[in-house]
Amino acid sequence: xxxxxxxxxxxxxxxxxxxxxxxxxxxxxxxxxxxxxxxxxxxxxxxxxxxxxxxxxxxxxxxxxxxxxxxxxxxxxxxxxxxxxxxxxxxxxxxxxxxxxxxxxxxxxxx
Amino acid sequence: xxxxxxxxxxxxxxxxxxxxxxxxxxxxxxxxxxxxxxxxxxxxxxxxxxxxxxxxxxxxxxxxxxxxxxxxxxxxxxxxxxxxxxxxxxxxxxxxxxxxxxxxxxxxxxxxxxxxx
Numbered sequence: 653x654x655x656x657x658x659x660x661x662x663x664x665x666x667x668x669x670x671x672x673x674x675x676x677x678x679x680x681x682x683x684x685x686x687x688x689x690x691x692x693x694x695x696x697x698x699x700x701x702x703x704x705x706x707x708x709x710x711x712x713x714x715x716x717x718x719x720x721x722x723x724x725x726x727x728x729x730x731x732x733x734x735x736x737x738x739x740x741x742x743x744x745x746x747x748x749x750x751x752x753x754x755x756x757x758x759x760x761x762x763x
Numbered sequence: 764x765x766x767x768x769x770x771x772x773x774x775x776x777x778x779x780x781x782x783x784x785x786x787x788x789x790x791x792x793x794x795x796x797x798x799x800x801x802x803x804x805x806x807x808x809x810x811x812x813x814x815x816x817x818x819x820x821x822x823x824x825x826x827x828x829x830x831x832x833x834x835x836x837x838x839x840x841x842x843x844x845x846x847x848x849x850x851x852x853x854x855x856x857x858x859x860x861x862x863x864x865x866x867x868x869x870x871x872x873x874x875x876x877x878x879x880x
Contacts, residue, residue, distance in 0.1 A: 685868070694767075694855055695806075695871040740805065750796050751869065753805040 656741055656754035664760045665731050673726045673757045675741030681721045685742040685751060695740065698726075731761045765790050765858055767872035775878045776846055783842045784875045786856035791836035793859060796869065797829070800853040809854075812839045846879045853877070 655678045665671050675684070686698040699708045701717035701724060708715050712735075714727045728735055738758050742751035766789040776782050786795065794813055798806040810818040810831055818831040832840045843850050853876050857869040 687871075694769075694873040695857075697868055697870065700868055742806075745808070750808045750811055751806075752808075755803075755805040 656743055656752060658739075658741060658754035658757050660757060661755070662758040662760075664762060667732060667761050667763050668730055671728050671731055671759070673739050673759075675724045675726070675754055677722050677743060679722070681717065681724070681743050683744040684717055684721075684724045686715050686724070686726050687740045687742060689738040689740060689756070691737065698739075728759075731759075733761045733763065735759060736761050765792065765870040767856060767858060767870055769854075769856060769872040769875050771875055772873065773876040773878075775880060778847050778879055780846055781842055781844045782846065782877060783840050784854055784856075784877075786839045786841070786872055788837045788858050788870075793836070795833065795839045795859075796857045797831065797839070797841045798855045798857065800855065800874070802851070806855065809841070843877065846877075848879045851877055851879045 657676045659674045663671055684701045687695040688698055689695050698713060699710055699715050701715055704719040704721045706717045712729045715724060717724045724741060726739060736759055738756040740753050740756045742753045745752040768787045770785045774782055796811050797809040799809050800806045808821050809824045809829055810820045812818045812831050812833040814833045814836050820826060828844055830842045839856060853874045855871050855874045857871045
């Protein structure tokens with residue numbers, strides 16, 4: 653089965669700083685999804701990448717999928733306390749439309 | 764986008780009891796999914812629930828422990844049976860987006876935080 657490794661496991665950054673979270677797959681990614689989870693809550697869909705080299709942005713968050721489609725990065729510019737949470741990458745699985753997820757990256761933004 | 768609600772949002776239960784979690788979608792969807800997120804772990808798919816058919820369970824999950832109902836296109840329940848402390852997790856349901864799956868952009872409920880004593 654496909655395994656997704658996220659790094660770093662946790663991150664503490666000062667407000668205003670930039671940060672990057674990585675997601676690496678053991679297999680080719682045919683659909684890579686980024687979600688944000690606020691502590692103890694559900695998941696909020698951020699964006700989805702499909703094509704090698706694809707890059708998408710939403711507000712201050714940019715996600716990229718590498719050309720080989722095995723690694724994705726999520727970059728946050730000028731971080732704010734509202735960015736705090738757990739960021740999970742997910743990928744299409746063998747179980748129909750269900751997703752496999754990485755273990756998540758916990759982000760804390762300090763004032 | 765679809766709006767998904769779950770009940771209860773959290774519960775504390777005694778071992779040996781059962782809890783049924785409800786998931787309501789504000790639009791008709793074909794596919795719904797139940798995930799479990801144990802403390803410090805990622806989400807793990809429990810089963811896929813399609814209306815009109817038996818749920819499909821992933822390896823390590825069985826119907827006797829996690830019976831699922833899917834009576835219509837907007838609702839599903841997951842029961843955690845004969846609970847033990849190891850069942851303490853957040854349980855999330857998700858659904859395909861309205862209009863079907865162009866991409867696999869699933870929408871998730873807020874989760875049910877279960878603590879078993």
